[in-house]
Amino acid sequence: MAHRPKLAVWxxxxxxxxxxxxxxxxxxxxxVAGAVEIANFPEASSAFMEGPYDLSLxxxxxxxxxDAERILAVRAQSKFLVTIGxxxxxxxxxxxxxxxxxxxxxxxxYASPQFIDTLATSTAIxxxxxxxxxxHGCPINKAQLVEVISAYLAGRKPAVxxxxxxxxxxxxxxxxxxxxxxxxxxxxxxAGCGAICPAYRRGCYGxxxxxxxxxxxxxxxxxxxxxxxxxxIQRALRSFNAWAEPFxxxxxxxxx
Amino acid sequence: xxxxxADTSGFALDTAGLQRLFEVxxxxxxxxxxxxxxxxxIVYDEIGGITALPAGWTDRQxxxxxxxxxxxxxxxxxxxxxxxxxxxxxxxxxxxxxxAHRGDDGVMTVAVPERTADKFAFIGVRACExxxxxxxxxxxxxxxxxxxxxxxxxxxxxxxAVNCAEAGGTCFCVSMETGPRATQGFDxxxxxxxxxxxxLFLIEAGSEAGRRxxxxxxxxxxxxxxxxxxxxxxxRTASQMGRSLDTRGIKELLQDNPEHPRxxxxxxxxxxxxxCTMVCPTCFCSTVEDHSDLTxxxxxxxxxxxxxxxxxxxxxxxxxxxTAASSRYRQWMTHKLANWIDQFGTSxxxxxxxxxxxxxxxxxLTEEVAAIRAALDEGRSR
Numbered sequence: 178m179a180h181r182p183k184l185a186v187w188x189x190x191x192x193x194x195x196x197x198x199x200x201x202x203x204x205x206x207x208x209v210a211g212a213v214e215i216a217n218f219p220e221a222s223s224a225f226m227e228g229p230y231d232l233s234l235x236x237x238x239x240x241x242x243x244d245a246e247r248i249l250a251v252r253a254q255s256k257f258l259v260t261i262g263x264x265x266x267x268x269x270x271x272x273x274x275x276x277x278x279x280x281x282x283x284x285x286x287y288a289s290p291q292f293i294d295t296l297a298t299s300t301a302i303x304x305x306x307x308x309x310x311x312x313h314g315c316p317i318n319k320a321q322l323v324e325v326i327s328a329y330l331a332g333r334k335p336a337v338x339x340x341x342x343x344x345x346x347x348x349x350x351x352x353x354x355x356x357x358x359x360x361x362x363x364x365x366x367x368a369g370c371g372a373i374c375p376a377y378r379r380g381c382y383g384x385x386x387x388x389x390x391x392x393x394x395x396x397x398x399x400x401x402x403x404x405x406x407x408x409x410i411q412r413a414l415r416s417f418n419a420w421a422e423p424f425x426x427x428x429x430x431x432x433x
Numbered sequence: 434x435x436x437x438x439a440d441t442s443g444f445a446l447d448t449a450g451l452q453r454l455f456e457v458x459x460x461x462x463x464x465x466x467x468x469x470x471x472x473x474x475i476v477y478d479e480i481g482g483i484t485a486l487p488a489g490w491t492d493r494q495x496x497x498x499x500x501x502x503x504x505x506x507x508x509x510x511x512x513x514x515x516x517x518x519x520x521x522x523x524x525x526x527x528x529x530x531x532x533a534h535r536g537d538d539g540v541m542t543v544a545v546p547e548r549t550a551d552k553f554a555f556i557g558v559r560a561c562e563x564x565x566x567x568x569x570x571x572x573x574x575x576x577x578x579x580x581x582x583x584x585x586x587x588x589x590x591x592x593x594a595v596n597c598a599e600a601g602g603t604c605f606c607v608s609m610e611t612g613p614r615a616t617q618g619f620d621x622x623x624x625x626x627x628x629x630x631x632x633l634f635l636i637e638a639g640s641e642a643g644r645r646x647x648x649x650x651x652x653x654x655x656x657x658x659x660x661x662x663x664x665x666x667x668x669r670t671a672s673q674m675g676r677s678l679d680t681r682g683i684k685e686l687l688q689d690n691p692e693h694p695r696x697x698x699x700x701x702x703x704x705x706x707x708x709c710t711m712v713c714p715t716c717f718c719s720t721v722e723d724h725s726d727l728t729x730x731x732x733x734x735x736x737x738x739x740x741x742x743x744x745x746x747x748x749x750x751x752x753x754x755x756t757a758a759s760s761r762y763r764q765w766m767t768h769k770l771a772n773w774i775d776q777f778g779t780s781x782x783x784x785x786x787x788x789x790x791x792x793x794x795x796x797x798l799t800e801e802v803a804a805i806r807a808a809l810d811e812g813r814s815r
Contacts, residue, residue, distance in 0.1 A: 208727040327727050336722035340707060340743040343793075347711030348526035348738055352474040352516050355793045356499045364706035364793050378472060389744045392704045392758065399497070399794045 189237025497795025513601025560612030603786030
């Protein structure tokens with residue numbers, strides 16, 4: 178068989194959900210294993226191959242001095258680096274620490290805080306090293322992950338749209354929940370999930386982070402029209418993608 | 434065979450007759466699609482018979498707001514238009530155009546998926562929607578490059594129109610001269626008459642196919658009073674339009690004012706979410722996605738609904754041409770109401786009001802046009 182690119186999967190501060198979506202590709206998993214050489218994927222195998230790696234999938238955010246060093250080493254060994262998920266692309270839910278003093282959390286949570294060595298912030302991988310491609314979502318959509326790997330193998334651009342969830346929602350035939358009175362983040366949120374929540378009559382939670390050109394003030398004005406207050410808006414925006422710039426800025430505008 | 438005059442005062446159908454119409458269409462192999470209540474809205478879906486119709490419901494529509502309400506009567510078609518349009522059947526949101534396979538011998542084969550000759554019978558098509566289909570017919574069915582799949586679905590379709598008895602809060606078909614009465618483009622057209630113990634449908638045939646189907650459905654001749662009542666329904670609806678759009682000189686109004694400050698004003702409100710274009714029954718833009726699989730042996734090209742509100746839409750070498758929301762909204766509205774006339778000889782707007790109702794922040798294109806016109810009028814009078 179011809180040279181198979183070496184694939185490595187790396188974990189930083191995260192829940193493992195995104196890299197597990199690779200294992201969750203039951204139908205495609207053999208094809209993945211056939212197309213690439215899985216050189217480092219601790220969730221799947223204890224076998225480990227030395228770098229360099231052709232394609233690195235990086236999950237998780239940078240929250241410790243140790244990880245801030247480690248990501249430099251990963252980058253140095255990776256020809257093509259793709260970040261997967263909200264933690265790696267935006268800092269994740271753990272970036273809520275960025276809005277407060279992390280020392281207070283450490284004191285409140287740990288019996289022996291002197292053992293904790295952590296950074297004041299949780300930040301995206303792209304804040305530390307150049308990233309070749311970012312795949313959004315909490316968790317990522319496994320079909321999109323397969324699309325990104327397939328596109329990498331073919332040397333083409335992945336067919337991953339950066340527009341609003343609304344387009345997927347309408348393509349799916351959903352009835353707009355926002356127009357029916359439920360505040361929804363869909364109009365400012367990056368597509369990719371297939372508009373799951375509105376399909377079940379819930380407003381979008383923004384799991385895929387900001388869409389390409391989000392108009393945050395226009396959306397939150399309408400949320401207030403629908404009865405949401407500043408706290409509702411702030412809580413909605415401060416979840417998995419709280420530190421994504423448009424969400425962060427807008428959440429800070431609703432401190433009332 | 435009964436002599437038939439197209440301009441007859443028409444025939445009358447009772448609810449059993451309407452049910453029979455559904456059955457006859459199904460017997461002829463049609464997928465019968467019509468209005469039904471789902472997710473607190475009236476949507477278009479496959480329906481088996483009259484029990485699936487949204488009897489006794491109407492819709493209350495305002496910019497960015499939609500809600501169902503009970504009617505005082507049990508009318509089947511007592512609503513305006515909902516979030517769906519017939520476009521989703523004739524021009525599906527996602528369609529595989531072709532797929533390719535490279536065999537072990539390196540030989541590439543390309544296959545076009547079997548076009549199921551979807552034969553739809555659409556029940557409850559409104560006058561504005563007939564006009565919308567006619568607009569898309571020009572886009573997809575005329576010129577040197579005919580979309581054959583669209584054309585096949587379209588020519589197979591059997592259309593049962595319904596004359597609106599209720600104008601929605603965002604309707605303006607009278608301004609666009611597309612309704613509320615269906616005058617062309619249907620096989621059968623119904624006007625619902627309900628009152629007292631009577632629940633009837635005045636029915637007229639608009640095509641030979643319509644005549645043949647009607648012959649197989651038990652019906653009577655409409656009385657003069659019924660015919661008169663049906664006309665009154667359309668007149669009353671015409672007087673109830675929730676919105677109006679002054680179309681005088683609209684082509685020049687928009688084409689001559691690309692730098693009007695109103696574009697920035699609307700951009701401050703516009704989410705660039707593309708909902709208006711998705712719900713528009715005439716918006717026809719699509720993108721193609723090329724996918725190859727992990728083995729590199731299989732590929733396919735998928736066409737999907739696209740929108741001039743996305744960045745990718747105007748992406749050319751070096752970046753997107755329309756990065757500002759103002760330029761995207763301007764592109765959409767100017768194309769819809771002005772450039773469309775140059776391109777297709779007709780307005781791209783049929784006055785259905787969907788873009789107004791289903792805009793999450795309630796941007797009203799009739800208001801935007803009026804604001805541009807008013808600002809210019811004010812400038813002139815100074």
